[in-house]
Amino acid sequence: MRQRSALARKTLDPLHRQPESDVTLRVNGVARKLAIAPWTTLLDALRLYLGLTGTKKGCDHGQCGACTVLVDGRRINSCLALAVMKDGADITTIEGLAQGETLHPLQQAFIAHDAFQCGYCTPGQICSAVALIAEGKARNADDIRELMSGNICRCGAYPNIVAAIEEVISGGAGKTSP
């Protein structure tokens, strides 16, 4: 992974028109200083420069939600954010949700409810669901479906995703078997 990051940097850097900017991102509680070109998206900064490949690149156009991360507590599409504009921001990715060996309740609930098949959309689904719960606007399954509509699952695991989120909202914390 370290090698791939170095390779990616080599192919990106010779293109720059202005000097790289120094950007500090606080990622999963750790301050990470980067020198990056302004056209580097937050998604590419996380994956290529910081080696945090849990956040996925799906469509790269803000249509699928696979790249969802939390910036200062709010869910966004990291593929449409320029990293240079997030200098100083607090960023939470899927890698930052577990407490040591203890999974986040949503991670546990996704396992308990079999809320994925291929798993590619799952990091974005879970980050999005973390924010959905924090936002406190979802009162029923209709609301969950609507407020999770920014996360596409091509395998069609939607019923189980909704069930997993419903369970965490109601305090079940992923203990139920599917």
Added chain:
Amino acid sequence: MINFAYARAHDVADAVRQIAADPHAKFIAGGTNLVDLMKENVARPSRLIDITHLPLAEIRETPEGGLSIGALVPNSDLAYHPDVARRYPLLASAVLAGASPQLRNMASSGGNLLQRTRCVYFYDTATPCNKREPGSGCSAIDGVNRMHAILGTSEHCIATHPSDMCVALAALEARVLATGAKGERRIAFADLHRLPGDAPQHDTTLAADEIITAIELPAQGFAEHHTYLKIRDRLSYAFALVSVAVGLALEGDTIAEARLALGGVAHKPWRDPAAEAQLVGAAATAETFRRAADTLLSAARGFGRNDFKIELARRSIVRALTQAARGTPQSQSDKRIA
């Protein structure tokens, strides 16, 4: 995406100075549309001027009893703001009908007004498009035009404006506050966006050096009788085929005041003064609503694959006016249409 320079604006005057100094520079706030267009090579700015540090993220009362929405207020904060939700539920509903929670968290209020069409030919740099490359032709007129306009089109462009929020702002008769090298001015919402005519490359009447700083809502919010009805190909996270924003003031069963704006049908949110005038003073009945719909759509014209939009718009107008008159606005969560 081509390479570009990046700079921050420190205040509104600095932003105006910077944009005036470079004709190929663009402002960036949420970036949800601009970054996408840059990835597609449709937008190729030489420089991005980051305006996200300007103090334009407040919602506050105006002396006229309305609300002023700072240009940098994110769409989600706007929709969930208690005063907006209570006094302007039509606006809140339209915002929540658009995009996804992630995009609404990023997208700014000013940027929502300035988003470009989602016409597939505008996005496809391999095809002619007068909006992207003036004089190259319109691929949509004889092409895949299912999503395209039925009102106010020209032989040069049949693109639609994609915003939901703007349809509500048109119905509410909001004003847009803009600052440029010549100073500050207020623009009536109906005058912000333009029809394509022979210059479809221009979406709005803003000058190149102007920045939107706020959107002002008048006191009348039609909180009792309103609806935002959006018809699309899937239940959520899709652009409108047709959308209808309605605000009514009723005296008994008689319509005292009427606002009717359509999205997904034209190059700008579509209002028809004749249709609204026809509603005022009439009884709030299905017959009244059908007559208004017929008036609004009398000049509608399809281009083949979007012919269905004329009948869809007719039925959506009648349904939306019925919802508003009954005081049962369309839910943006439970998608059943009452």
